[in-house]
Amino acid sequence: MIRIAQISDCHLFADASKTSYGQIAPYHSLAKVLDDIALQSIDLLLVTGDLSGDGSLESYRHFEQLIKQRGIQSQWLILPGNHDDLSVLQQQFSSVNLWSHYSIAAPLTIQNWQLHLLNTKTSGTGGFLAESDLVDLAQSLKQSRDYSQLIAAHHHPLVCHSWMDNHGWQNSHKLLEVIGQYDSVKAMIYGHIHAELQQQIGQCHYLACPSTCWQWALQAEFGISQQAPAYRVLNLDLTGQFTTDIKRVEYS
Numbered sequence: 001m002i003r004i005a006q007i008s009d010c011h012l013f014a015d016a017s018k019t020s021y022g023q024i025a026p027y028h029s030l031a032k033v034l035d036d037i038a039l040q041s042i043d044l045l046l047v048t049g050d051l052s053g054d055g056s057l058e059s060y061r062h063f064e065q066l067i068k069q070r071g072i073q074s075q076w077l078i079l080p081g082n083h084d085d086l087s088v089l090q091q092q093f094s095s096v097n098l099w100s101h102y103s104i105a106a107p108l109t110i111q112n113w114q115l116h117l118l119n120t121k122t123s124g125t126g127g128f129l130a131e132s133d134l135v136d137l138a139q140s141l142k143q144s145r146d147y148s149q150l151i152a153a154h155h156h157p158l159v160c161h162s163w164m165d166n167h168g169w170q171n172s173h174k175l176l177e178v179i180g181q182y183d184s185v186k187a188m189i190y191g192h193i194h195a196e197l198q199q200q201i202g203q204c205h206y207l208a209c210p211s212t213c214w215q216w217a218l219q220a221e222f223g224i225s226q227q228a229p230a231y232r233v234l235n236l237d238l239t240g241q242f243t244t245d246i247k248r249v250e251y252s
Contacts, residue, residue, distance in 0.1 A: 002236040008191025009211035011053030021214035048191040049081025049154025060092040081154040104136040118153040127155025127169035148240035162218040
């Protein structure tokens with residue numbers, strides 16, 4: 001069994017005491033989430049983008065400090081989101097903790113699972129995946145049919161029928177075409193929409209992770225949900241099946 005904890009949209013600020021929507025301070029809500037994760041037995045902690053809310057070096061230092069303080073010993077990896085600063089990310093963190101350490105052609109392999117880390121960051125708030133990455137992903141999936149596949153990105157590949165679709169993934173339809181060709185792709189996980197959502201097309205489950213701070217209401221107009229900060233746990237077994245659960249952490 002492989003156990004992955006996914007956190008997303010932490011939106012840390014340089015000022016650890018700064019609050020925003022719902023009077024939540026992202027630093028303190030993330031600390032509570034990591035306290036809970038530290039009690040779990042996990043193999044990997046995966047951050048699916050927007051670790052920072054302001055792209056500051058201090059915000060990334062806060063994350064590393066929290067990881068050390070909570071004694072989290074598992075491997076951890078960061079994917080970039082639209083609020084992240086790529087140059088600052090690469091300045092602060094070791095390459096082994098960044099998505100770029102694994103190419104799409106050579107994904108992270110754990111037992112009989114492969115994890116493909118997609119960088120969908122582009123200018124603005126929406127997402128885009130380079131054509132070369134799409135080609136590499138298709139080739140990698142073709143060559144690795146004996147593995148069960150998990151794909152991770154920041155932006156949402158399917159519409160969520162809310163105002164967040166105004167900040168969607170420009171060419172996600174091309175990704176869906178690739179995924180649809182391979183039964184080995186069991187799930188795709190992502191963030192960006194600050195909400196729990198599960199959709200399925202064919203064999204693939206598309207799983208959105210809530211934020212570790214404030215939650216968006218999935219509605220036509222901008223709105224805040226009153227649900228607590230959360231993270232997702234995935235249990236991947238050797239048969240290629242998986243289970244998943246959202247764990248809410250009360251913030252006060």
